[in-house]
Amino acid sequence: MVEAGWDHEQFAIYVWRSVRRKGDTKTAKSRRSLRLADRCVEVLATLAVQQDRDREDGAKDGKGLVFRTWSGKPLSAGNVRRDFRKVLTKARLVAEDWTPRELRHSFVSLLSAHDIPIEDISQLVGHSNTVVTETVCRKQLHPVIQEGATAMNHIFPAEPREA
Template structure:
């Protein structure tokens, strides 16, 4: 999720054919309340796949096929599915991410943090706000702007601190 900015429901609805060589097609989400597939929260979109993500997705699809062969009674196009071929439960995924992030990082993270991380990484690389907004499927850029401004303000503060420590003229010690 940190490499795509996808919502957890979009990840749970991901099908093998949604992943091509260069793009992930997002045209469904898994509604945790109704336990049914639905249109995405805001927009149907395609997400460009960078090399690191492409390699990961190729391996993920291979593991999915192996797992599917181990459960002959199941037939599904989903990437992430339980032993009955249904999408993983949102609550189980949520709890696992919270649990493992706490074990590994010493703090509990929700799945949504990965979405913010993705937006922050794109902002730090100077990707335009409108591009980020389209990529993560925000209806308008105001939502993205809130996260984007937070990151750019932190970057500005870091830059200012770095500049503060630059000296062209040697410091002259005070007279004693």
């Protein structure tokens, strides 16, 4: 078993349980360990320092929870949605148009747009095959039609516009 703490070179999220009724992941393939990107580790370490300060200021102990309410209780789905809407509003996005689930679709789309093989993306998000990844989660950031327009622009360059 890997020990918790910050004295490691690599960090991972272990997706071995679920909030589903029986506590099991949806499929056996859904069980996976995902290495965290360095930027995520930096942010989580900063959050841990802030949480330690909160405890010193009288906040209740969060029992080792990383994502928790200020008082240390586990986040409910309502807590997550409310805080997510606050972030969206600060980013000047229409909060009602977004859900936390769309972050998963954005993750898939960004990896796809950066030429990560669909099989690897499917494994990362715990799909049993690539069909759901391709048809449900991946939202193409650059439609194929753009490639045709780009080619035509090279073949028939636009003449400079007069000012």
